Amino acid sequence: MRFTLNGLPVETNAHPMARLLDVLREEQRLTGTKEGCGEGECGACTVLVDGQSVCSCLVPVAQVEGARVTTIEGLHGTHPLQKLFMDEVGAQCGICTPGMVLAALALEDNPVPTLDDVRTALAGNLCRCTGYSAIYRAVLKWRAEADSGPHAAPEQASARHK
Amino acid sequence: MPVTAVGQSVSRKDGIGKATGAAKYADDLTWPGMLHGRTIRSTVPxxxxxxxxxxxxxxGFTIVDHADVPGSNMVDLIERDQPLLAVHEVRHVGEPILLLAHEDKEVLHAARVLVEYEELPPLLDPEGSEQTFKTITIDKGDAAAMAGADLVVEGTYQTGHQEHIYIEPNGVIAVPEDGGITVHGSIQCPFYALKALKALLGPDIPARVVQTETGGGFGGKEEFPSIPAGHAALLAHKSGRPVKIIYDRVEDMVSTTKRHPSIVRHRTGVKRDGTLVAMEVEVILDGGAYVTLSPVVLSRGCIHAAGPYRCDNIRIEGRAVFTNTPPNGAFRGFGAPQTEFAVEVQMERVAEALGMDPVEFRRKNALRAGDTTATGQVLREDCSALAVLDEAVRRTEFARKRTEYEGTDRAIGLSLFYHGAGFTGSGERYLKSRARLEVTPTGVRIATGSTEIGQGTRTMHAQIVADALGVPYESVEVAQPDTKHVVDSGPTVASRTCMVVGKILEECAVEMRSELGKLSPAEYFAKHGAMTVERMYEPPDWIRWDDATYRGDAYATYGWGCDVVELEVDPDTFDVRLLEVTAVQEFGRPIHPALARGQIEGGTVQGLGYALLERVVMRNGAMANAQLTNYTIPTTLDVPEIDVVMLENPYPGGPFGAKGLGELPMDGPAPAVVNALRHLGHDIRAIPATPEMIAASPVAART
Known part of the structure; x- marks a missing residue:
């Protein structure tokens, strides 16, 4: 079975019903994707499949055959949102942060999201440390800077098109 | 000395690792030849x-039971009453009985172990429990003065369990090395775990504990990790191989500690003019099946039980009792959220009974500098009860809204609260916490046992050292807590990491500066080589505390808060929609304003969950809703942004004027929510106030 992982083709011999989360963490050794509940409630295992955010604990790996999977490692630490999460203290303990960042990328096509847009985009991701406000500040600042920054557009698009 | 880092929201010392996924949590680590461990637990109470x-x-399995314990089978905490592995009897659902390890996780979890029990009738009702872990009596003046009151108001208040829901469940890896065992794990207090491992493994097997990146704690990884750490160590010792134990969410919720449920009874006597005459408070905490930290949780709960109010005659009687339920333990606030919920709803009802405005009633009775608390502590200038109340009322236009919302589905309520920083009474003196600073080739390194669990320990400690030493913040490193390489700074709990450990570091830095003369640390290293400075904490010399009578200075200082909650209740579904939440808090001076704000926002939201959503359903002694699907914590759609106000009132005993902060925000939200529901006419005396409870609550006519 093949799929594209962070821009590179991969082949897996995992059982088709193996959780995508386990294939990523144990077989591919990409541990940035976290397990918080194993039932799709917390969103810590969020990854992008063909640009859509999903809980990788609920997805059998068979379902991503031929698809493009992006994990937090696929952003290469260069996405402006990653730095903003640290600068705005949107990350405290950090365990929800990779999933939050990926879920927030859903707002990439929304040049001027409202606070309600941000809350809706992140409603599937739990954070127990921040009370979410600092996360909103990080995401809104990212969109505001992307809106005004000349180099922002190609960089933002990186997650989707790798 | 110019201050350049303190008071600034400098970049976190965590670097970018948490946002890139590079930071390594317990489950992200593997060792060659590693086995996976599993705990077989009691299914009966x-x-x-x-x-x-x-x-x-x-x-291919390694199997461990109580007979494999080389040292003592009892968790070494306050009392040694809790077995690491049950011997003949079990006292709660989820009690560990047997350990299995195997290199293949699937094979491990497919293994079936059958335990046959002779079941005995469980004790599940704390009020019916005659087995008491601890009793406390606090007496001030003479509560018999109640007889002279114009009005006496009585009430009983209840709070339920609360689950920590750190997003990273408990996890550890025990690794045999150098003839001993090293445990790496998601641990708030490495030296607590070390003490427990030493007792468990005995004198011949050296133990060491290394904290991994920790995905939230909130008290849930304070004393509890001694158990999984001990289990992994036993499996590693027997197999001779590294063993990883990671709880899944269900196991974590069923088996680990929670916030103590409480029953608090109040009798309050007042004069017609609103003067408090006497207060009688009875506090019952459900400790669960073993002592854990219940005596200290009860202590903090009782000390805060009369609220931030001046009253000459107070009697507080508390007890923590045994039940056949999983042991309860530390959780942010540590007894105070329970008792402050009760007293703040009681005060609202007293004001109501007097026909007085709730703000005026609180303003009249709020503690001021020079007043004495329930334990007889005379408050100093660091008392800010009135300041936070006045600012919260002004900022939210409380009086106007209180009137305007009459007759609508909207309401507004508030709570006034305080929280003692650091260990209670003589606790900091007994702890003898230490901190160490080391000169390195590039700057200085902080070597303490204080853990980063998200709250910003690394960053805030580095800021304090940078400014006290007069070096750039960037040149200060922070060592990962590893009991082999750092000193015991006391546990990372009790709102003490900034105020207490930060203070020791400040003193280390001042001493190091006098050794360095005009040299930078790097210059000193190049010229003279390594240098370390280590100091022990000295609490303020004026603290007097008597453990026998519960009289004296319970805490060196207190943080103060006033929360205002505006909400709407759907008239058909009784769903509560939070509209505005304002948190005004005074905690000395923020070292890092953005981190401090994060503590207040996060703690307030945990408190809002406690108030409205987080209901642990216990069925025959077991948590029946041990999943995030049906134990719900606040999501982005459940809470508004929190309007945070940080009032400054520098505390001379803390580093750069800082007091403790971590727990304070947890105390206020629940009573503010319930007082807002009361404004709407709903007489709620228990939390969580679920829609079902609100629907069933007696509705008073709105005045």
């Missing part, structure tokens, strides 16, 4: 173990 039967092929 009380019983004698008749037999343990293996219904699987045991080839």
């Amino acid at each position: 009380r019983g004698r173990i008749r037999a343990v039967l293996f219904d699987f092929d045991t080839t």
Whole structure:
């Protein structure tokens, strides 16, 4: 079975019903994707499949055959949102942060999201440390800077098109 | 000395690792030859173990029971009453009985172990429990003065369990090395775990504990990790191989500690003019099946039980009792959220009974500098009860809204609260916490046992050292807590990491500066080589505390808060929609304003969950809703942004004027929510106030 992982083709011999989360963490050794509940409630295992955010604990790996999977490692630490999460203290303990960042990328096509847009985009991701406000500040600042920054557009698009 | 880092929201010392996924949490680590460990637990709340039967092929398994313990089988905490592995009897659902390890996780989890019990009737009602872990009595003046009151108001208040829901469940890896065992794990207090491991492993097997990146704690990884750390160590010792134990969410919720449920009874006597005459408070905490930290949780709960109010005659009687339920333990606030919920709803009802405005009633009775608390502590200038109340009322236009919302589905309520920083009474003196600073080739390194669990320990400590030493913040490193390489700074709990450990570091830095003369640390290293400075904490010399009578200075200082909650209740579904939440808090001076704001926002939201959503359903001594699907914590759609106000009132005993902060925000939200519901006419005396409870609550006519 093949799929594209962070821009590179991969082949897996995992059982088709193996959780995508386990294939990523144990077989591919990409541990940035976290397990918080194993039932799709917390969103810590969020990854992008063909640009859509999903809980990788609920997805059998068979379902991503031929698809493009992006994990937090696929952003290469260069996405402006990653730095903003640290600068705005949107990350405290950090365990929800990779999933939050990926879920927030859903707002990439929304040049001027409202606070309600941000809350809706992140409603599937739990954070127990921040009370979410600092996360909103990080995401809104990212969109505001992307809106005004000349180099922002190609960089933002990186997650989707790798 | 110019201050350049303190008071600034400098970049976190965590770097970018948390946002890139590079930071390594317990489950992200592997060792060659590593096994996975699993805990077989009791499925009955009380019983004698008749037999343990293996219904699987045991080839390739490491199996450990109580007979494999080289040292003592009892968790070394306040009392040594809790077995690491049950011997003959079990006292709660989820009690560990047997340990299995195997290199293949699937094979491990497929193994069937049958435990036969002689079941015994469990004790599940704390009020019916005659087995008491701890009793406390606090007496001030003479509560018999109640007889002279114009009005006496009585009330009983209840709070439920609360689950920590750190997003990273408990996890540890025990690794045999150098003839001993090293445990790496998601641990708030490495030296607590070390003490427990030493007792468990005995004198011949050296132990060491290393904290991994920790995905939230909130008290849930304070004392509890001694158990999984001990289990992994036993499996590693027997197998000679590294063993990883990671709880899944269900196991974590069923088996680990929670916030103590409480029953608090109040009798309050007042004069017609609103003067408090006497207060009687009875506090009952459900400790669960073993002592854990219940005596200290009860202590903090009782000390805060009369609220931030001046009253000459107070009697507080508390007890923590045994039940056949999983032991409860530390959780942010540590007893105070329970008792402050009760007293703040009681005060609202007293004001109502007097026909007084709730703000005026609180303003009249709020503690001021020079007043004495329930334990007889005379408050100093660091008392800010009135300041936070006045600012919250002004900022939210409380009086106007209170009137305007009459007759609508909207309401507004508030709570006034305080929280003692650091260990209670003589606790900091007994702890003898230490901190160390080391000169390195590039700057200085902080070597303490204080853990980063998200709250910003690394960053805030580095800021304090940078400014006290007069070096750039960037040149200060922070060592990962590893009991082999850092000193015991006391546990990372009790709102003490900034105020207490930060203070020791400040003193280390001042001493180091005098050794360095005009040299930078790097210049000193190049010229003279390594240098370390280590100091021990000295609490303020004026603190007097008597453990026998519960009289004296309970805490060196207190943080103060006033929360205002505006909400709407759907008239058909009784769903509560939070509209505005304002948190005004005074905690000395923020070292890092953005981190401090994060503590207030996060703690307030945990408190809002406690108030409205987070209901642990216990069925025959077991948590029946041990999943995030049906134990719900606040999501982005459940809470508004929190309007945070940080009032400054520098505390001379803390580093750069800082007091403790971590727990304070947890105390206020629940009573503010319930007082807002009361404004709407709903007489709620228990939390969580679920829609079902609100629907069933007696509705008073709105005045």
